[in-house]
């Protein structure tokens with residue numbers, strides 16, 4: 001819930017925010033591309049395992065973050081035009097939807113295609129779903145589009161944060177950085 005007596009997010013909320021941002025970026029960089037045979041070839045094992053493990057970590061972190069957010073206090077939006085508050089809420093809502101949707105489409109797509117999840121340290125999570133290869137391939141393709149979309153949206157969110165700091169000179173960016181509550 002919003003609380004006008006605080007100016008910063010709590011330390012756990014900040015840690016979850018920045019860790020998620022870093023993991024999404026590295027997962028994006030290691031996104032496996034190409035044909036299904038190439039993606040699941042032995043030569044691509046290391047990159048794919050890293051990508052899938054980071055993606056599963058993102059899903060876990062976002063679930064924790066949503067739970068934490070339900071009980072945590074967060075600073076109020078700064079005063080400003082209504083469109084700006086609305087735009088911030090829409091982008092943040094879409095980011096949460098993508099943080100859930102990107103890993104979930106990947107996991108469903110891979111399982112429906114008949115692949116286990118292949119995580120680091122040789123951990124395999126076999127599919128609990130009946131195979132439906134063509135549907136899985138479509139969902140895996142949607143995953144790659146959503147994976148690109150989350151980076152664009154996170155880019156817009158970053159620019160907005162920098163705009164708050166350098167143009168509007170309010171405390172929005174600082175509220176997500178370590179420091180004492182003013």
Ligand code: HEM
Nearest residue numbers: 027031032033052055056058103106107110140144147148
């Ligand atoms: C937030 C987390 C994730 C992000 C940002 C992300 C991003 C991406 C991107 C951008 C691609 C396309 C790469 C390219 O075309 O060069 C991709 C492909 C892929 N990702 Fe993810 N991903 C995430 C989580 C996951 C998870 C949890 C899995 C586990 C199954 C996974 C498995 C795959 C697979 C198998 C492909 C290849 C899909 C295909 O073309 O059939 N990803 N990912």
